[in-house]
Amino acid sequence: MKTSLALAAALFAATSTVAIAQDDTALVQAPPGEPYIRVSDALPLPEFIPGLGTLFVNPDTLPAGPFLAYDHDGKLSATVYMTPLEALENGKSFDDLGIGSHAVRGVDVYYNAGHPGVDEPHAHVVLYHDEGAKGRLAK
Template identity: 45%
Template sequence: MRLHALLTAAALCAGPALAQEAPQNAHLEHLGHSGLGKPVDLRDPQHRRVAQALGQSRAAAAPAPKRTGSIKPGGRTSLNPRLVAERRGYKRVSSLVNFPAFFPGIGVVYVKPDTLPVGPFLSFDRKDRLVSTIYMLPLDQMNERKRFEAETGFQGARVDHTTMYFNEGHPGVDMPHYHYVLWHVSKKNEALVAK
């Protein structure tokens, strides 16, 4: 009833000619064409929340389908980021060189072999969550004031904070270099890769 009154008031404000030309139920036809008049699917989590807020029983809602990833805005399911990285050509560093499968403080590290030594290196926790993107900048190239350009690891991945620290060298990048780390988790959640 309120919707009808609001739409009628809006039509009158738009001008008397428009209000006279529009049929009595024109606003209802518009709702059907705009998609707002489509039936509610209670399997959709957003519709289920609205139904629950309106007091409909939870029993009426069908169980939600199982999802393999997180839900992005708009209700789309994201894939496991580690699997996405592998499909994009990233390899586990431990399969390329003598490097631990899980390195405390960094995590499970992936890289595209053709981007060595700079990277990006993608760091995951034990549950395949993307924790950080690491660039390894050789000290001799930094001393030459070389400009570094590298592709982004996961385009659009939110960066919470960054750290930069020196490393003497390790398998895969054996020369002295700096780790430039873009953390995709909070400082508190860095503990996801602590052990």
């Protein structure tokens, strides 16, 4: 598992400099508009997931995302990637991943055993866009 998380961290480092961002202002407030859909409208998940917030994703970018994570006030707080560990272990790259905002104030990478939408074990790579984002998404 350490190798998988290291691969996920390497993936983030390799793609963060070439990530394609959309117009930051268009994504600042939920809902972000097409092609994004609210994850809870498509999957059996709560509208607000503690630790991740209210998620929107372009279905064409699954499973990696980006998932745009909004706080209770609809403010873009994080961009989340969900990268399947088996795919990473088998050498798959997730290149040119989009980002919700160019501002990144912190990054978390952690293991998830699977959930609706990304059923297989995967790494969550979370880019927090401002100092208070992690706290606003926590509850």
